[in-house]
Amino acid sequence: MAQNLRAVAARCIYAVVDKGRSLADELPSQLSKIAEKDKGLLQELCYGVLRHLPELEHDVRDFIKKPLTGKQRVGHFLMLVGIYQVKYTRVPDHAAFNETVSACKPLKCEHLKGVINGVLRNFQRQQTNASHVTNNSKNIADAIVYNHPSWFIKKIQTAYPEQWQALLAANMQRPPMWLRVNQRHHSVEQYIALLTAADIEHQRLDESSGAIQLTHAVDVNKLPGFQLGWVSIQDAAAQQAAGLLNCQAGDNVLDCCAAPGGKTCHILEQCPDIKAMTAIDIEASRLTRVEENLNRLNLSAQVIAGNAATPQQWWNGELFDRILLDAPCSGTGVIRRHPDIKWLRKAQDIEALTALQQEILKNIWSLLKPGGTLLYATCSVLPEENSEQVQRFVNETPDAKHVAISENSTDIGWQILPNMAAMDGFYYAKIVKTTA
Numbered sequence: 564m565a566q567n568l569r570a571v572a573a574r575c576i577y578a579v580v581d582k583g584r585s586l587a588d589e590l591p592s593q594l595s596k597i598a599e600k601d602k603g604l605l606q607e608l609c610y611g612v613l614r615h616l617p618e619l620e621h622d623v624r625d626f627i628k629k630p631l632t633g634k635q636r637v638g639h640f641l642m643l644v645g646i647y648q649v650k651y652t653r654v655p656d657h658a659a660f661n662e663t664v665s666a667c668k669p670l671k672c673e674h675l676k677g678v679i680n681g682v683l684r685n686f687q688r689q690q691t692n693a694s695h696v697t698n699n700s701k702n703i704a705d706a707i708v709y710n711h712p713s714w715f716i717k718k719i720q721t722a723y724p725e726q727w728q729a730l731l732a733a734n735m736q737r738p739p740m741w742l743r744v745n746q747r748h749h750s751v752e753q754y755i756a757l758l759t760a761a762d763i764e765h766q767r768l769d770e771s772s773g774a775i776q777l778t779h780a781v782d783v784n785k786l787p788g789f790q791l792g793w794v795s796i797q798d799a800a801a802q803q804a805a806g807l808l809n810c811q812a813g814d815n816v817l818d819c820c821a822a823p824g825g826k827t828c829h830i831l832e833q834c835p836d837i838k839a840m841t842a843i844d845i846e847a848s849r850l851t852r853v854e855e856n857l858n859r860l861n862l863s864a865q866v867i868a869g870n871a872a873t874p875q876q877w878w879n880g881e882l883f884d885r886i887l888l889d890a891p892c893s894g895t896g897v898i899r900r901h902p903d904i905k906w907l908r909k910a911q912d913i914e915a916l917t918a919l920q921q922e923i924l925k926n927i928w929s930l931l932k933p934g935g936t937l938l939y940a941t942c943s944v945l946p947e948e949n950s951e952q953v954q955r956f957v958n959e960t961p962d963a964k965h966v967a968i969s970e971n972s973t974d975i976g977w978q979i980l981p982n983m984a985a986m987d988g989f990y991y992a993k994i995v996k997t998t999a
């Protein structure tokens with residue numbers, strides 16, 4: 564029997580915020596329990612509440628005497644689901660209230676029905692206005708207004724004194740769906756003709772790229788030739804990697820943090836004549852996705868479960884001409900796509916991540932041929948994971964030379980900010996190994 568979707572949404576949000584689980588792990592199994600017609604609304608409620616969490620928490624606070632704690636926390640998230648519907652969806656208020664309150668039964672919190680109903684109705688009567696926000700300390704007020712954790716707002720203010728508000732606003736947007744045309748099958752122009760014939764509205768990133776933005780997201784099975792490997796889903800920022808790595812015929816290539824294989828496959832699509840591709844990831848379970856993507860696209864690579872920081876455990880001793888290091892990172896460039904990152908990531912994680920990136924860079928460097936190129940990439944907007952990381956590595960490594968990505972740039976690497984040309988936030992830097 565189909566489940567109450569508000570109850571499922573409250574459970575998913577509880578799992579993310581209180582239990583530290585990612586929405587990508589929680590939501591797919593829940594979607595299968597929901598009637599087809601309700602799936603869109605379930606996703607909207609989960610993503611929407613996580614995008615607006617501090618603001619919704621603030622809305623509730625004024626109308627509840629005692630915060631719901633312990634076993635009642637799932638009821639707290641149900642209230643947020645209720646308020647989100649009133650503020651941001653077209654669900655009529657009476658339906659939002661009835662359905663939200665009736666979700667108490669499957670959540671086994673029927674004793675909270677009165678409280679939840681009261682909070683929703685009070686909220687509807689006196690929608691919170693901005694003046695309440697100013698009653699809070701500056702940090703809390705900023706968190707409520709910008710819907711991000713205070714530690715992250717401070718970091719972004721320091722790193723981008725001119726652009727911090729625009730960056731936070733970009734993180735609140737819904738990301739577009741981007742396609743990557745497999746140019747082994749069709750030119751971009753040919754695939755665009757197929758999209759037009761299928762009535763799928765789209766626009767191209769620019770003439771030099773295979774990235775196509777869809778005006779509205781569609782089910783992948785509606786895309787011409789998706790199962791045949793003619794096209795993949797990949798943000799346009801992630802699609803920059805293959806071009807920047809610029810593999811040549813005969814190259815031995817390593818992708819050392821490869822899962823789920825988006826960039827591995829793009830490199831193979833673009834450079835059919837490379838000698839070999841080795842795709843490593845520390846999480847064996849995620850390598851299944853690499854294999855699936857390779858199979859769908861009819862490509863091949865040597866796929867190995869291994870730690871990029873300890874290559875002696877898996878490396879066969881043959882040097883690489885090109886290395887892609889798409890490093891484990893804070894993911895702060897893809898918050899618009901994964902709003903749960905705002906609540907899963909903690910300030911103290913950044914130091915551990917930069918230490919891990921440093922260790923991988925240092926240990927993987929010896930696998931690169933003199934004259935070879937390492938492309939360092941993250942989906943982060945934090946300078947400590949990006950330009951500062953690369954600068955430090957180049958300073959400490961005598962045979963490492965940073966090469967600017969565009970000719971006239973003096974920047975260390977290329978920082979793409981979220982929503983720049985509708986792309987995700989990303990960072991790339993090219994480091995070349997000098998010959999003696």
Ligand SMILES: C[S@@+](CC[C@H](N)C(=O)[O-])C[C@H]1O[C@@H](n2cnc3c(N)ncnc32)[C@H](O)[C@@H]1O
Nearest residue numbers: 820821822823824825826844845870871889891
């Ligand atoms: C940003 S994702 C890579 C995305 C991938 N390059 C793509 O385009 O589809 C980072 C990956 O690094 C992997 N990872 C984290 N620590 C690692 C390590 N020490 N060695 C190898 N892989 C690692 C994670 O499991 C994750 O799959």
